[in-house]
Amino acid sequence: MAGDKDKKLVLIDGHAILHRAYHALPPLTSRVGQVNAVYGFTSMLLKIISELKPSYIAVCLDRKEKTFRKEMFEAYQAQRPEVDKELISQVELTKEVISAFGIKIFSVAGFEADDVIGTLAKKAEGNGEIEEVIIVTGDRDILQLVSDKIKVYLLVKGISEATLLDKSGVEAKMGVLPHLIVDYKALVGDASDNYSGVSGIGPKTAVKLIREFGGFEEIYRNLDKLPPKTREILIKGKESGELSFRLAKIRTDVPLEVDFGDLKKWQVDSQKVLSVFEEFGFKSLAKRVKELGKTMVTENQMQLF
Template sequence: MGKLLLIDGNSLMHRAYYAIPTLTTSKGVPTNAVYGFTNMLFKLLKEEKPDFVAVAFDKKAPTFRHLEFEEYKATRAKAPEELLGQFSILKEILSAMNIKFLEIEGFEADDVLGTLSKKAEEEGLFTLIVTGDKDALQLVSEKTHVMLTKKGITEMEVYDPEKFVNKYEFSPQFLPDMKGLMGDASDNIPGVPGVGEKTAIKLLKEYQNLENLYNALSAEKDERVKGKLKDNLLAYKEQALKSKRLATIIRDVPLNLDFNELKIKGPDREKLINLFRELEFNTLIKRLAESADGSGERKQLEKVLQIEEIYKEEGNN
């Protein structure tokens, strides 16, 4: 069984930007986010040894969620210009590494990851999704695990179905139902007023999903939910169902893609090294040189890199 590594580009770039102190080239180009992301990517490729890899990004255009709910993510602060400018640099690096990156208009990176992981499951592949967004936990299954950043980009926690159930007490696919009940402040998803995480989990343990819950509430003989809680649930039924839809990752994004396009290939080392030189990523150049296979390839690299300069103490980094 092959292994697919999927990376949430936006999430990890934001994490890296805030985790790593200000870093710029001698020309004043900010590089901290792309430096942190690339270091993490190298580490993941070395430790996880995937057969396939892809990075997903959000598109600037409004998604179907924004069209359905104008206030979706409206409370989020705008990303700093110093971060936004680094995405194009990262995409250049990914291209030089022969790593496919995907961004689909009308959908978020989560939807692309959800669609790819579903296709991978159908193909019999094991998938590891790397992200800082807990929404991705709804994708956890026996064949899809989620590696969640806990602190910055150094501490990671891997979720499989057992770990998820131990934490939330219900199955991963019902995470959107919990968001439908309690909302999600980070995405400005409203949920039901007065319902927090403990109450949402209790209800889901009892009813499994929102549809079962509301069917029960409409049945006069069901007395398990009473009082103000029942009143709120009934009063905000449509809002709860809409919140669930907003929190649900789409798994059928139209992707005209063959998994062979995601197969691990060797990087264009000369192009990558030239990029790293321009960005003054001296440590990454050294790591790339050390990973070269075969004496012929190493000699070629030494010619390109002028290797005696590489092993000096790095300046900016």
């Protein structure tokens, strides 16, 4: 476990990393089956621990059950291809790795991992023991959660490159501040999630409207100040925009209980970890984990002086 100096919580979007690892790495087979996604996830986990140096860690995962968004809008994510069986089979193996580290896994039926992350992040934001929350994901939807205390470690290329974004970083990347990303997506939609926003409003127009008037509701309260064509587009697309707003907004009220003290009870180079690595054939990762364990012991000892 890391030292308590930074009092930092890292929340990992498990499926986001698994998907990226699966598509970024060539097939890798061990005696337990296909493990390229497990290997990539585990490699990324070690990188996260080494670079971000968290005291608290949790992994959030999606579930198979229908989510409230799908109940609200049947076409939500309907265009996405079925997940490869070779990836599905690696989810349980990844859970074995996570559990071997002593890291807690959170998932709640009816909600996406984004909502679970949002709820944990907001709970942590109000926890005096935690000074900083970092969310690790490749999903830009999560950027709406960024605040003074919450940052996002956004994967930008496979699982090899990532950038740490605070509020100003999000604004530079998206054109709007984090708390206005939902309003932005209500206007432009999200092709990857299969909702359209307000048809006819593109990213540049959306940013311009938000900067001039504020959020989605404020824009609609100022229709009389807009050019006739833009006004007509907004009026026609209001219902779709309102639905898109509800779909885009990450929930922070998911019914779950968390004892943040439990999120500190993880270990890097335990015998459990090494045993799982041996079973999965992760020789190079076993070497990395031993080196990381030694480094963490040294760093923790230095914090005492």
